[in-house]
Amino acid sequence: MEYGLTRLDYAVDMIKKHGINWARKCSLWPLPFATACCGIELMHTAASRYDVARFGAEAMRCTPRQCDLLICAGRVVVKMMPVLQRIYLQVTEPKWVISMGACASSGGVFDTYAVVQGIDQFLPVDVYVPGCPPRPETLLEGLMAIQRVVREAGVKSSKERGRGLGLVAQSASSVELGPGLAGRT
């Protein structure tokens, strides 16, 4: 007896094959903690051209209680660090943290008294996304790293996971333009 393959059949097959985490990895809820120009790239990633909805992470909420993925996009100054820590504590479990860009990861060019030299000194960070600011491709690579973590490790709470993962997303070495733009450069 033959069955027509519908999308539902496909989803059921994949869940049977990979477990429920296959579905969960496409349901991330990012908190856009955008403090500087990386926030522009973050918006760009969410917008139509790069379309983070393809990865199931388009529902950005500005309240930490509705989120599970904290994207720290931009430099964090000493006045903002307690705020960021508090927001991290308020994000619901299980939670992940992406440190986006050079400033959030290391202070970047802002080696001054006011700028925290890397949020990972005071927060657990799962994925560092390099770049100044990172291209949307690189941020998507970081998001896919979080997805791999969810698929393989599942939705463990922070306590079970111990230290931060400290993954580094690979930056895109070259950018392939779409067919409509190929002849323009």
Added chain:
Amino acid sequence: MATADVIEVLQERFPELGIEARPLCRYLDGRDSDQFWVRVPPERLIEVMTLLRDDPRTKFEQLCDLTCVDYLNYPTTADTAVPPQDRFAVVYSLLSLTHGHRLWIKVFVNDPDPEVPSVYAIWNGADWPEREVFDLFGIRFTGHPDLQRILLPEDFIDYPLRKDYPLRGKGEREAFDVVRRDSA
């Protein structure tokens, strides 16, 4: 009314201050700027500023800016006109909307405990600029209604725009509790 007339008014009303107009800058070709600054001692500042705002010949209705300069280790040459014993200069940038002229006032104060009378009562817009100067240079404005830090965190101790403050700070950026995964 040109700026020169304003200087005349000041010299006529305050002959004992020895007010002297100095050009704001000198161009590379040797010409002096046609904008001027004058030096006013801090104890006479309120009188001078009130006159500058109210006199019909000066009419400086607007305080454009209020900031501060730290002249620590400033090279004193013949024409800098900054005595080396005075460390800070609070700079007031005035604009007359009626006459269209500008004037810069500099008040020199020194360590320790630099104090300048607040001009908040003359221009209410001086409220936040004075708080900013207090925040970053540590100059106390006497008579200010709410003199507290405006940009830096309240528990910040030093004044970071002073020249003797190290660029990388005194450990403020490392002074946080570490939030771990099991903190929540």
